[in-house]
Amino acid sequence: MLKIKNLHVSIEGKKILKGFSLDVNAGEIHAIMGPNGTGKSTLAAVLAGKEGYEITDGTVEFEGLNILELEPEERARLGVFLAFQYPVEIPGVSNANFLKAAVNEIRKSKGLDNILPNDFLKMIREKMELVEMSKDFISRSVNQGFSGGEKKRNEIFQLAMLDPKLSILDETDSGLDIDALRIVANGVNKLRTSNNAFIVITHYQRLLEYIVPDIVHVMYDGKIVKSGDKNLALELEEKGYDWVKELDNVPAN
Amino acid sequence: MSNQDQILEELTSTDYKYGFITDIEVENAPKGLTEDTVRFISAKKQEPEWMLEWRLKAFKEWQKMTEPTWANVHYSKIDFQDIIYYSAPKQKPTLNSLDEVDPELLKTFEKLGISLDEQKRLSGVAIDIVFDSVSVKTTFQETLKEKGIIFCSMSEAIREHGELVKQYIGSVVPQKDNFYATLNSAVFSDGSFCYIPKGVRCPMELSTYFRINSAGSGQFERTLLIADDDSYVSYLEGCTAPQRDEHQLHAAVVELIALNNAEIKYSTVQNWYPGDKDGKGGIYNFVTKRGICKGTNSKISWTQVETGSAITWKYPSCILAGDNSIGEFYSVAVTNNMQQADTGTKMFHIGKNTKSRIVSKGISAGKSQNSYRGLVKVHKKAENARNFSQCDSLLMGDKCGAHTFPYLEVGNKSAKVEHEATTSKIGEDMLFYFQQRGIDEETAVAMIVNGFCKEVMDNLPMEFAVEARKLLAISLEGSVG
Ligand SMILES: Nc1ncnc2c1ncn2[C@@H]1O[C@H](COP(=O)(O)OP(=O)(O)O)[C@@H](O)[C@H]1O
Numbered sequence: 246m247l248k249i250k251n252l253h254v255s256i257e258g259k260k261i262l263k264g265f266s267l268d269v270n271a272g273e274i275h276a277i278m279g280p281n282g283t284g285k286s287t288l289a290a291v292l293a294g295k296e297g298y299e300i301t302d303g304t305v306e307f308e309g310l311n312i313l314e315l316e317p318e319e320r321a322r323l324g325v326f327l328a329f330q331y332p333v334e335i336p337g338v339s340n341a342n343f344l345k346a347a348v349n350e351i352r353k354s355k356g357l358d359n360i361l362p363n364d365f366l367k368m369i370r371e372k373m374e375l376v377e378m379s380k381d382f383i384s385r386s387v388n389q390g391f392s393g394g395e396k397k398r399n400e401i402f403q404l405a406m407l408d409p410k411l412s413i414l415d416e417t418d419s420g421l422d423i424d425a426l427r428i429v430a431n432g433v434n435k436l437r438t439s440n441n442a443f444i445v446i447t448h449y450q451r452l453l454e455y456i457v458p459d460i461v462h463v464m465y466d467g468k469i470v471k472s473g474d475k476n477l478a479l480e481l482e483e484k485g486y487d488w489v490k491e492l493d494n495v496p497a498n
Numbered sequence: 499m500s501n502q503d504q505i506l507e508e509l510t511s512t513d514y515k516y517g518f519i520t521d522i523e524v525e526n527a528p529k530g531l532t533e534d535t536v537r538f539i540s541a542k543k544q545e546p547e548w549m550l551e552w553r554l555k556a557f558k559e560w561q562k563m564t565e566p567t568w569a570n571v572h573y574s575k576i577d578f579q580d581i582i583y584y585s586a587p588k589q590k591p592t593l594n595s596l597d598e599v600d601p602e603l604l605k606t607f608e609k610l611g612i613s614l615d616e617q618k619r620l621s622g623v624a625i626d627i628v629f630d631s632v633s634v635k636t637t638f639q640e641t642l643k644e645k646g647i648i649f650c651s652m653s654e655a656i657r658e659h660g661e662l663v664k665q666y667i668g669s670v671v672p673q674k675d676n677f678y679a680t681l682n683s684a685v686f687s688d689g690s691f692c693y694i695p696k697g698v699r700c701p702m703e704l705s706t707y708f709r710i711n712s713a714g715s716g717q718f719e720r721t722l723l724i725a726d727d728d729s730y731v732s733y734l735e736g737c738t739a740p741q742r743d744e745h746q747l748h749a750a751v752v753e754l755i756a757l758n759n760a761e762i763k764y765s766t767v768q769n770w771y772p773g774d775k776d777g778k779g780g781i782y783n784f785v786t787k788r789g790i791c792k793g794t795n796s797k798i799s800w801t802q803v804e805t806g807s808a809i810t811w812k813y814p815s816c817i818l819a820g821d822n823s824i825g826e827f828y829s830v831a832v833t834n835n836m837q838q839a840d841t842g843t844k845m846f847h848i849g850k851n852t853k854s855r856i857v858s859k860g861i862s863a864g865k866s867q868n869s870y871r872g873l874v875k876v877h878k879k880a881e882n883a884r885n886f887s888q889c890d891s892l893l894m895g896d897k898c899g900a901h902t903f904p905y906l907e908v909g910n911k912s913a914k915v916e917h918e919a920t921t922s923k924i925g926e927d928m929l930f931y932f933q934q935r936g937i938d939e940e941t942a943v944a945m946i947v948n949g950f951c952k953e954v955m956d957n958l959p960m961e962f963a964v965e966a967r968k969l970l971a972i973s974l975e976g977s978v979g
C-alpha cells in the first residue's frame with residue numbers, strides 16, 4: 246500500500262529525515278517509536294503533503310502512485326488520513342458542517358453524489374458511539390474549547406467517518422488519561438480491516454498494549470534504526486531511549 | 499512562495515464585478531461648492547423656500563468646520579472644490595412608467611441583477627433607485643399607498659410631504675452634527691423617504707439601491723425613515739459604483755425614528771468600488787447613520803455587510819430615549835488589499851430598562867486595516883441599562899491589521915455592560931487541517947468566513963443573506979489556489 250524509499254527531507258535547510266524507508270501493506274499496523282525531535286511528525290506531515298518541506302531525495306508511493314506531487318486534499322481523497330498530534334481549533338465551523346464537507350468531497354472524488362442527510366445522521370450516530378462522544382459535540386465548533394483528550398477522540402471520530410485506507414496516528418495517545426486511551430484504542434481496533442493500514446506514532450509503549458502492532462520500528466535522527474515485533478516496544482521501554490542512540494551506529498534491518 | 503503568500507497574491511488580483519460605466523447623458527452642476535451650488539441644487543429639485551434656508555444654514559456651518567482626523571484611516575486631503583455636487587441622468591422631470599426610463603439605465607440595472615419590472619419581482623421588494631444624484635424609480639408605490647405607507651424619493655417627499663419632512667429632518671442627525679453630515683445637509687441631492695403609519699406592518703421589504711456613475715461626482719444621499727406607533731418596517735440598502743482611477747466621495751446621512759412600540763430593521767450591503775490592489779481609486783465612504791428609539795418599547799436594529807469602499811468611516815448608532823427600547827448593531831466588515839475601514843456603533847442609553855446588543859465581525863486580508871470603534875454611553879438617569887458587545891476579528895495573512903477601540907461611559911450604577919473580543923487567524927495550519935480532510939483551500943476559507951459571520955448573516959432578510967454571502971465569497975475570491 247505504502248512504499249517509502251530513502252526519504253530525505255529538510256526544513257529551512259536543516260536535515261530532518263535522513264534516508265527513511267518503510268513498507269506498509271494492507272491489513273498491517275506499524276508502530277513508529279522514537280525520542281522527541283527525531284522527525285516523526287515531520288514524516289507524518291510530508292506524507293500528508295504539508296507545504297514548507299524540502300524533499301531532497303527518495304520516493305513515496307501510495308498504491309503505486311507517486312503522491313509527493315499531489316495536493317494534500319488529493320492525497321486525503323485517495324485515502325490518506327492524518328490524526329494530528331496538535332489538532333487545530335476552527336471557530337465558527339461546526340463539526341457537523343466540517344464533516345459533511347469532508348465526506349462529500351471524498352465522495353465527489355469517487356464520482357458519488359452528496360450523502361443524503363438521513364444517511365449522514367445515521368453515520369454520525371454510529372461512529373460517535375465508537376469513540377463515546379456526547380451528542381452535543383456535533384453542533385460545536387471543530388475542536389474549539391475541547392479538552393486535549395476530546396481533541397484526540399475527535400481525530401479518531403473523523404477517521405471513522407472518512408474511512409481512509411491509510412491512517413497515520415501522530416501521538417494520539419499523548420495527553421490521554423487511561424480511560425480515553427482505552428476508548429481511542431478500541432475505536433481503532435474496531436475500524437481495523439484487512440483492507441486498511443495504520444501507522445501509529447507514539448512515544449510510549451502504553452498505547453501498544455491496546456493497539457497491538459504487527460511491526461514496531463524504532464526511529465532516531467531521521468531514520469529507522471531498528472525494526473521488530475511488538476516485543477521491541479517492551480524492550481525499548483525497559484532500556485530507554487539512550488539505547489537507540491547506540492543503535493544509530495548499527496545499520497537497520 | 500509559501501501557501502499563505504500565494505493566497506494573498508491571488509486575493510489581490512480579484513476583480514470588482516460592478517466596475518462598468520453607464521454611458522448616459524447627464525446634467526452636472528459646475529464643479530466646486532459655493533452658496534450658488536446649494537441654490538442650484540435646491541432649484542433643480544424645485545424645493546420650497548424652507549428647505550433652501552435649511553440647506554444654506556448648514557452650508558454656513560460647514561464653512562466653519564474642519565475635517566475630522568481621529569479615525570484610524572489615512573488618505574490624502576480631499577479637495578472639496580474639485581467635486582461635482584449634482585449629477586443627474588437627463589430625463590423628463592417625472593416618470594410615469596418604466597417605459598420612460600432611459601433604456602441605458604434599465605440595462606445598467608439589469609447588469610446589476612436588479613429588475614425594475616414590478617411584474618417580475620416575485621419576492622415583493624419595493625425598490626427606490628438612486629442613480630448618481632437623483633432617484634430614478636420607486637417601485638410598488640401603489641401597493642404601499644393602499645396601506646398608507648409613503649415610500650418615495652426624498653425630493654418628492656420634500657415637495658409632497660413637506661410637513662413630515664420638516665418635522666423630522668435633522669432631528670436625529672442635526673445640521674451641525676459633524677463635518678460630513680453638515681456637508682450632506684447643504685448639498686444632499688436625493689435619497690429615500692419612508693413613513694409607516696400607526697399600526698401598520700409594512701408588507702414587503704423596502705429597498706434603496708444606490709449607484710454612483712458620473713466621474714468626479716460625489717454622492718450625498720439622505721434617507722429619512724419614520725415608523726409611527728405600533729408599526730414595523732424592514733429596510734434594505736445596496737450600493738455599487740464603477741471602477742475609476744480617482745477617488746469619489748460618498749457622504750450620506752440616514753435618520754431613523756421609531757415611535758412607541760415601533761420596530762425598524764435597517765440592513766445594508768455596501769459594495770462601493772474599493773479601488774485597485776495598489777489603492778488607486780475607490781469610494782471614500784463617510785456616512786452618518788443614526789436612529790432614535792423615541793417611543794417606549796421601540797426597537798432599531800442595524801445590520802450591515804461592508805465589503806467595498808477604499809475608506810469606510812461609518813458608525814450606525816442608536817439613541818435609546820424611550821423606556822424599554824432596544825438597539826442592535828450587527829456588522830460584518832471585510833477589508834482587502836489597501837482598503838481601510840473604521841466602523842462600529844454608538845449606543846446611547848437614556849430611557850429606563852434600555853438594552854443594546856453589538857455584534858461586530860471584522861475580516862482583514864491583504865494589506866488592509868480594519869478598525870472597530872464602539873461607544874456605549876449610559877446616561878445618569880438610565881436605570882437598568884443593559885449592553886452586550888462582541889467584537890471578533892479574523893485575519894488572513896500577516897500583512898493586514900485589526901484594531902478594536904471600545905469606549906464605555908457609564909453614568910448609572912445599575913447598568914450592566916459586557917464586552918467580549920476575540921482575534922483569530924486563518925493560518926496555514928488551519929487550511930492544512932481542512933485539506934487533510936479532503937477540503938480544498940478555497941472551500942475552507944469560505945466555510946471559515948461564513949462560520950465567522952453567521953450571527954450577522956442570520957439577521958439579514960433571506961434573499962439579501964444569499965446575496966451577501968455571494969458578495970463575501972467574491973470579495974475574498976481567489977484567496978486560495
Ligand atoms: N517548521 C519547522 N521549522 C524548523 N524546524 C522544525 C520545524 N518542524 C520541526 N522542526 C524540527 O525538526 C525536528 C523534528 O521534529 P518533529 O518531526 O516534530 O519530531 P518528533 O515528532 O519526532 O518529535 C526537530 O528538531 C524540530 O525542531
Ligand SMILES: [Mg+2]
Pocket residue numbers: 285286287330415416
Ligand atoms: Mg511529534
